[in-house]
Amino acid sequence: MTSLLTGLLRGTAAGAAGTTALNVATQTDMALRARPASDTPVETVSALVDRVDVAVPGRRRERRHRLEGLGGLAGSATGVAVGAVAGALRSAGVRLPAVLGVPALGAAAMLASDLPTARLGLTDPRRWSSVDWAADVVPHLAYGVATHATLASTFRAEDRERAEHPERFPRPATTGALARAVALGAATGARSTFGSAAIAWRACPDDRGPGRVLAGRFGRGAATLGALGEAAGDKHPAVPPRTAPPGLAPRLTLAAGGADAIARRDGYEVGPGVLVATAAAAGAAFGGVQLRAAAQERFGSDLPGAFAEDALAALLAWWGAGRAR
Structure with a gap:
């Protein structure tokens, strides 16, 4: 069985691939609908640093630019972290088929990004329109597809060995x-x-x-x-x-x-x-x-x-x- 560290590293790579797919889907939506970038990442980081009483240096414009950078980094970190957890679980024997793994990964990433903003009072998903939901769900599904595909490819050699030599691996949990x-x-x-x-x-x-x-x-x-x-x-x-x-x-x-x-x-x-x-x-x-x-x-x-x-x-x-x- 793959070690936990190896699973974490593979999951980190898969999460990075998923984050790239999410960003591409989001930016494609912006280009097609001519909509501006969301201010939610900046507002979330701003609310968090205010809550923990951490000062972001710089004047108003400089502070805004730093918050924009931190917002992007926070989003990337979320995607990578979800992928790392998925890799660790896969190394421990949790292997979901694509029909379950893709939506599960997308939902996990969506929850990890939307829950803090909702808890901070910056958004209320109950009031979202169908267009708002689509703009959030579709990129996260793209994240799930890319992350699951990358995980499956990095674990393919082990899965093949598991199929050919099942006696070398622990039994599936009954x-x-x-x-x-x-x-x-x-x-x-x-x-x-x-x-x-x-x-x-x-x-x-x-x-x-x-x-x-x-x-x-x-x-x-x-x-x-x-x-x-x-x-x-x-x-x-x-x-x-x-x-x-x-x-x-x-x-x-x-x-x-x-x-x-x-x-x-x-x-x-x-x-x-x-x-x-x-x-x-x-x-x-x-x-x-x-x-x-x-x-x-x-x-x-x-x-x-x-x-x-x-x-x-x-x-x-x-x-x-x-x-x-």
């Missing part, structure tokens, strides 16, 4: 493997250490991947103490909210790491399991907050919801860490 990854991710989103503890107790010294380091007494003991400590501390009112970045980031990281460990242990591709586990962790983190709030409203205390969440997280973690049959 429905059961993905279901276990979802369960493990959900358990980790609810209790960040439960997934690691379950993997430790299910691990064997001869396992493949990082999970084997937890197979010994020390690994199991440390993971168990961490899980018990979290289960006790979670009930304390002073514990910060799990949906805030300091609480959510470790959950997502541990969910991805746990899914990676069981996929490598069982010989499956890593990428799909990591994706679904991370998404499940995020959903469980927010869903658990709602469960606790519902328990608080019904029973006058969130403890019933907290204990129910403990039990559910433990069951999901134990099943999710199970071995492929």
Whole structure:
């Protein structure tokens, strides 16, 4: 399987190709309709630098020119970054056919560029006309076509080798493997250490991947103490909210790491399991907050919801860490 770094580099090149295609499509539209260049990139950068209190030097005209340059660079960086992520995912085993990959890449690039402007109040897509939507969608579809085609060409040699010698590569993730990854991710989103503890107790010294380091007494003991400590501390009112970045980031990281460990242990591709586990962790983190709030409203205390969440997280973690049959 291609290394993550190689995937990132290939994705960066693909994102650059996609950004070029997007710019060509946009400039073609400007030439055909005789419309001016959009001021949105400049306004977005201006709003961002004002928000973070960074001074852009120069007089009014010079400052405007610098903001125009920064706006163009920000757009290029967005396209390259989306391509880099796509390359990393492809190196991890996520390979979408063109009919899905092209619109997915275009939508990702469109979201990455339009969401900040909408959040800053510079535009409202709900008020766009059909012409406005077309002017945004078509260039991003061109981005998706070029990026996907470049990615496919750079990974073609590996795909050919995969087809000729499948025994050299991890197996594609099955429905059961993905279901276990979802369960493990959900358990980790609810209790960040439960997934690691379950993997430790299910691990064997001869396992493949990082999970084997937890197979010994020390690994199991440390993971168990961490899980018990979290289960006790979670009930304390002073514990910060799990949906805030300091609480959510470790959950997502541990969910991805746990899914990676069981996929490598069982010989499956890593990428799909990591994706679904991370998404499940995020959903469980927010869903658990709602469960606790519902328990608080019904029973006058969130403890019933907290204990129910403990039990559910433990069951999901134990099943999710199970071995492929």
